[in-house]
Amino acid sequence: MSGGNTGIFRRKPVDHIQHEHERSELKRALGPVNLLLLGIGCIIGTGIFVLTGRAAAQFSGPAIMISFVITGVLCAFVALCYAELASALPVSGSAYSYTYASMGELTAWIMGLLLLLEYGLAAATVAVGWSGYFNSLIGDIGIHLPAILTAAPGVEVKDATGAVIATGVVNLPALVVIWLVTGLLVLGVSESATVNNIIVFIKLAVVIAFIGIGAGYVDTALWSPLVPPQSPPPPEGTSMDIASQIWRALVAVVTGDNSSRYGLTGVIHGAAVIFFAYLGFEAVSTAGAEARNPAKDMPFGIIGSLIVCTILYILTSGVLVGIVPYTMLDNPAPIAMAVDHIGLPWFSVLVKIGALAGLSSVMLVLLYGQTRIFYTVARDGLVPTSLSVVHPKFKTPYINIIITGIAASIAAGFLSLNALSDLTNVGSLAAFGLVCITVIYLRVSHPELKRPFRTPLYPVVPIAGALMCLLLLLSLMATPDTRNFFLIYLAFGIVVYFLYSMKNSKLAKGVVVDPEAPPMGR
Secondary structure, eight states, X not given: OOOOOSGGGOOOOHHHHHHHHHTOOSOOOBOHHHHHHHHHHHHTTHIIIIIHHHHIIIIIGGGHHHHHHHHHHHHHHHHHHHXXXXXXXXXXXXXXXXXXXXXXXXXXXXXXXXXXXXXXXXXXXXXXXXXXXXXXXXXXTTOOOOGGGBSOTTOEEEOTTSOEEEEOSOBXXXXXXXXXXXXXXXXXXXXXXXXXXXXXXXXXXXXXXHHHHHHTTOOGGGGOSSSOOOBSOOOXXXXXXXXXXXXXXXXXXHHTOOOOBSHHHHHHHHHHHHGGGGTTGGGGGGGGGGBSSHHHHHHHHHHHHHHHHHHHHHHHHHHHHHHSOGGGXXXXXXXXXXXXXXXXXXXXXHHHHHHHHHHHHHHHHHHHHHHHHHHHHHHTTSSOGGGGOOOTTXXXXXXXXXXXXXXXXXXXXXXXXXXXXXHHHHHHHHHHHHHHHHHHHHHXXXXXXXXXXXXXXXXXXXXXXXXXXXXXHHHHHTSHHHHHHHHHHHHHHHHHIIIIIHHHOTTTTTOOOOTTSOOOOO
């Protein structure tokens, strides 16, 4: 099997990718449970502890449970595509490597840019959320950092009454926690996976405890009406049948119109908002080169983590809106708020500890994913190969881990939560859409490729996944700041490609892997 070999359309042969996996220097230490917990560790975090309340209060109402079902189904389409590619191409580069084999080098480079945007800034975003919970927790025991050290420059710091008490200079806790996670990743994937497993068990215990304890305090009257009336109401004479409501909801998503709350339009808007609560299942695919049996374990980790998290999301959101009126949930710590509402302050502290653990594991997986993508891009020569140098003792790409950690810590310390969250959303959807298209391409171009896991209902599932990603991507691009940043970032990246990457790529130099060469550094 050979790829296209000219210019920006040259493709990395599939057999080349598979041979690279066999020769990888990275330590293969991850089993199916590690991969499952890796996915759960990245998914459960910001979604449950932050986004659930916002989506319920602003868009879905009690029907946030339905929004999670919708988004879970849509993400399942993408997860099934990822599972097929991860089993057939078990490499560190995730979607980057998949597109290199299908749509050519320039598209792969753009995919790499999108993944770096998604993973790096997402880790910084989570660090800012971690800082908020940390400051709240230490405040409960009478410790208060100077307000100017708890927020990014220009961000207002408010007290419990909502009064502004200072303007931030640097978000010190967010910056420091990124350094700590970076140091852990330098030590090695086995150590990182062990810590992640412990953290995941802690936060799962907290989430399950919230579901179990909170269920006893649920007032089912707060679930009614399940889908609150649309506000503002549609114009007089507007058709209210289901088909019309769905159409209006889709139009609102594409145009970026967030003015409609509740009703079916709000339920679909809520699904779009909490879509980002599911980002993380694809992070499992970045660990392909370090999985012991990727053909079987990767699909298990990807699909299993998505199923577990969807069930927990639905149950958690149901308890949440059954304890606190949904209109009150537009709060950065909605679960802690719910526990306070039922009068269990000791459990509120426990929830904050669980949130810190959850967000810590998300940061760990996001930074892990970015460094492994960097590793693969560097091995291909598209960025300096020093970024793929593996530490002789720890067997980790320590140089790129340190660089990634420094960049993420600067973003976490000096950019606001709103700015970071706005800048992280585009990359994931574009990457997901390209993954779905890659499944179709490889089915046509390489029908003989061994696929231990095959996406069911082909081609319906990958087509549906690609269309869903396009729909939500359009809704994000309707926001001028996001659109402008994305276009500038993309343009800068393309310039770098033509000035450096195109000339220095291993494919451009004719460097290929010798399939007979022995593996290195097992």
